[in-house]
Amino acid sequence: MIDAxxxxxxxxxxxxxxxxxxxxLAPALVETFLTRYAYATVFxxxxxxxxxxxASPNLVKKVIGMNLFQTAVFLFFVAAAYVEGGxxxxxxxxxxxxxxxxxxxxxxxxxxxxxxxGISLTAVALALIVRIYTEYGTMNExxxxxxxxxx
Amino acid sequence: MSSLDxxxxxxxxxxxxxxxxxxxxxxxxxxxxxTVATAVCGAVFALSLPVANAVYxxxxxxxxxxxxxxxxxxxxxxxxxxxxxTIIVLLVAGISLxxxxxxxxxxxxxxxxxxxxxxxxxxxxxxxLTGDVFNLFVFLEITGIATYALIAxxxxxxxxxxxxxxxxxxxxxxxxxxxxxxxxxxxxxxxxMIDLASAIPEAGxxxxxxxxxxxxxxxxxxxxxxxxxxxxxxxxxxxxxxDGVTPMIAxxxxxxxxxxxxRVIFGVYTVEFVHATPxxxxxxxxxxxxxxxxxSALAVIQVDVKRMLAFSSVSQFGLIVAAYGLLTETxxxxxxxxxxxxxxxxxxxxxxxxxxxxxxxxxxxxxxAGLFARRPVAxxxxxxxxxxxxxxxxxxxxxxxxxxxxxxIEAELWSVAAVxxxxxxxxxxxxARLLEKMFFTPTTGVPDGASGxxxxxxxxxxxxxxxxxxxxEADPVSRGMIGLAVGAAVLAVALGFAGATxxxxxxxxxxxxxx
Numbered sequence: 295m296i297d298a299x300x301x302x303x304x305x306x307x308x309x310x311x312x313x314x315x316x317x318x319l320a321p322a323l324v325e326t327f328l329t330r331y332a333y334a335t336v337f338x339x340x341x342x343x344x345x346x347x348x349a350s351p352n353l354v355k356k357v358i359g360m361n362l363f364q365t366a367v368f369l370f371f372v373a374a375a376y377v378e379g380g381x382x383x384x385x386x387x388x389x390x391x392x393x394x395x396x397x398x399x400x401x402x403x404x405x406x407x408x409x410x411x412g413i414s415l416t417a418v419a420l421a422l423i424v425r426i427y428t429e430y431g432t433m434n435e436x437x438x439x440x441x442x443x444x445x
Numbered sequence: 446m447s448s449l450d451x452x453x454x455x456x457x458x459x460x461x462x463x464x465x466x467x468x469x470x471x472x473x474x475x476x477x478x479x480t481v482a483t484a485v486c487g488a489v490f491a492l493s494l495p496v497a498n499a500v501y502x503x504x505x506x507x508x509x510x511x512x513x514x515x516x517x518x519x520x521x522x523x524x525x526x527x528x529x530x531t532i533i534v535l536l537v538a539g540i541s542l543x544x545x546x547x548x549x550x551x552x553x554x555x556x557x558x559x560x561x562x563x564x565x566x567x568x569x570x571x572x573x574l575t576g577d578v579f580n581l582f583v584f585l586e587i588t589g590i591a592t593y594a595l596i597a598x599x600x601x602x603x604x605x606x607x608x609x610x611x612x613x614x615x616x617x618x619x620x621x622x623x624x625x626x627x628x629x630x631x632x633x634x635x636x637x638m639i640d641l642a643s644a645i646p647e648a649g650x651x652x653x654x655x656x657x658x659x660x661x662x663x664x665x666x667x668x669x670x671x672x673x674x675x676x677x678x679x680x681x682x683x684x685x686x687x688d689g690v691t692p693m694i695a696x697x698x699x700x701x702x703x704x705x706x707x708r709v710i711f712g713v714y715t716v717e718f719v720h721a722t723p724x725x726x727x728x729x730x731x732x733x734x735x736x737x738x739x740x741s742a743l744a745v746i747q748v749d750v751k752r753m754l755a756f757s758s759v760s761q762f763g764l765i766v767a768a769y770g771l772l773t774e775t776x777x778x779x780x781x782x783x784x785x786x787x788x789x790x791x792x793x794x795x796x797x798x799x800x801x802x803x804x805x806x807x808x809x810x811x812x813x814a815g816l817f818a819r820r821p822v823a824x825x826x827x828x829x830x831x832x833x834x835x836x837x838x839x840x841x842x843x844x845x846x847x848x849x850x851x852x853x854i855e856a857e858l859w860s861v862a863a864v865x866x867x868x869x870x871x872x873x874x875x876x877a878r879l880l881e882k883m884f885f886t887p888t889t890g891v892p893d894g895a896s897g898x899x900x901x902x903x904x905x906x907x908x909x910x911x912x913x914x915x916x917x918e919a920d921p922v923s924r925g926m927i928g929l930a931v932g933a934a935v936l937a938v939a940l941g942f943a944g945a946t947x948x949x950x951x952x953x954x955x956x957x958x959x960x
Binding site for chain 2 (some may be wrong): 333340344347353354357360363369370371374400401404407408411414415418419422423425426428430438442
């Protein structure tokens with residue numbers, strides 16, 4: 295089941311790339327966006343998350359950015375598993391094998407595991423921030439740097 | 446399934462299950478952590494020996510494969526021990542058991558610490574043994590979480606800042622790797638490493654998904670292995686981690702990530718992919734070479750010894766990545782020897798730094814003045830390990846560098862040979878500074894360690910009570926700690942004579958990679 299679905303999704307994603315180089319650049323880009331908006335969203339979210347981690351001076355907001363970054367990765371897997379017209383991969387007893395179009399379950403399982411990992415990381419990160427706040431009395435990166443230089 | 450096939454699963458499960466015991470027993474007893482950790486690490490080490498015997502015992506390729514839950518690939522997840530992973534298993538088992546000799550007396554203490562310690566061992570074993578690219582991500586993160594927690598176990602608030610920095614950067618690295626896994630999965634529809642090795646050529650080496658997958662995985666690992674300029678988490682993390690933890694993470698965490706990178710390049714993507722992709726070989730070699738130069742140059746200007754050794758790690762791992770990029774048999778053997786050798790040498794050096802900080806209160810290079818007169822054994826071990834790190838024969842550091850240099854000449858990438866030479870000079874620069882301070886500079890009024898900053902370091906570590914009172918009066922340096930430092934120094938030299946043996950051990954794997 296997985297082998298049947300994933301290459302199909304792959305071909306769809308990959309076939310966009312050569313057309314971009316054509317003379318009909320603008321329509322191709324619009325079409326890319328309209329048909330692959332899920333992937334576009336993923337990469338926008340990835341960039342926003344990365345930017346938050348780099349640019350925000352607030353440590354908690356950095357962790358929120360990290361969560362956003364991870365969520366984008368999860369969405370990437372979910373979008374990859376989507377099958378047009380497919381239902382959730384719970385197969386009814388009376389269905390004939392091969393006829394029912396279902397979403398690929400494996401990426402969903404993967405994402406479930408990755409979400410658990412993400413939650414544990416967030417918990418550890420917040421615990422560290424609590425410790426930093428009790429020690430230094432600030433969650434601002436700039437202030438933190440000044441305080442640490444003074445010591 | 447023979448009983449040996451169960452061992453890879455046990456190697457991963459034992460430490461992870463064992464990690465719950467110090468916490469659970471901690472409700473009833475105060476200091477069972479060390480005992481439990483020693484028992485579990487001892488068992489892991491004992492279990493890794495039959496695997497090594499099976500894999501290396503005969504001339505041909507033998508793999509010990511455990512399909513989890515009895516589901517064979519491509520459906521199930523496999524644990525695979527081959528020539529490459531077994532050496533890492535031995536390294537992890539050996540160093541994690543040996544480091545306990547330090548933490549017994551040198552701290553940090555407490556049952557929670559040993560829970561984290563065992564979790565780290567389990568995660569590292571998982572990375573070494575897994576045969577599935579997604580599972581590799583999960584174990585990377587288990588290792589990561591345990592490492593962040595262990596670094597934050599140090600006294601000062603600095604450690605929490607360093608751990609948070611490492612957490613954020615490390616998570617980005619692992620997530621980028623996961624994106625790469627997603628791309629490869631889209632292109633091939635499989636996650637198993639053995640299947641991927643044949644599915645990737647089918648998808649085509651010029652498939653954009655396959656190429657993007659490699660790019661994301663490589664950048665993800667470049668963060669985890671601390672390649673310049675993505676290394677910034679490493680000096681902070683190594684410097685502020687507790688002295689008992691640094692040998693562990695310095696010797697194992699990045700080493701195992703570098704092993705995973707080798708696994709991805711040579712096991713999943715294969716040498717042909719690197720050859721078939723324009724500029725890829727050049728990129729890998731350049732990333733490695735730049736790290737070598739930047740890492741050693743930054744190490745030379747450090748004043749804090751642990752920070753200096755951390756920058757030295759950036760440089761040594763750069764050498765290993767550059768060696769991967771050379772794509773010759775000799776260079777790959779050199780990279781693997783250097784991986785193991787660097788693990789032993791860095792663990793030893795950080796143990797020495799810990800011993801000296803505990804017994805003498807010295808953390809900066811200047812404070813090492815006249816150390817040989819006061820702590821001859823620790824200073825002597827440090828000197829031997831430092832000389833091994835430079836790569837002066839006979840030492841394991843020399844063997845690794847020699848193979849990589851020969852490999853670079855075989856690949857006709859002369860620049861790498863020049864980089865090795867330059868980095869050796871720079872390594873000499875920072876090690877010689879330490880040696881000069883320790884042996885030839887008279888002491889300049891640095892207080893003796895008994896009342897130095899180390900003593901309260903040991904006491905404040907105690908955390909969970911009881912032990913603090915008795916230990917404060919005792920010598921902060923135990924025989925176990927000194928023994929570990931000397932042992933590492935002896936091993937670094939002894940392994941220097943094992944060049945031919947290493948070549949024989951890795952030969953079946955390496956020749957198959959390049960066949």
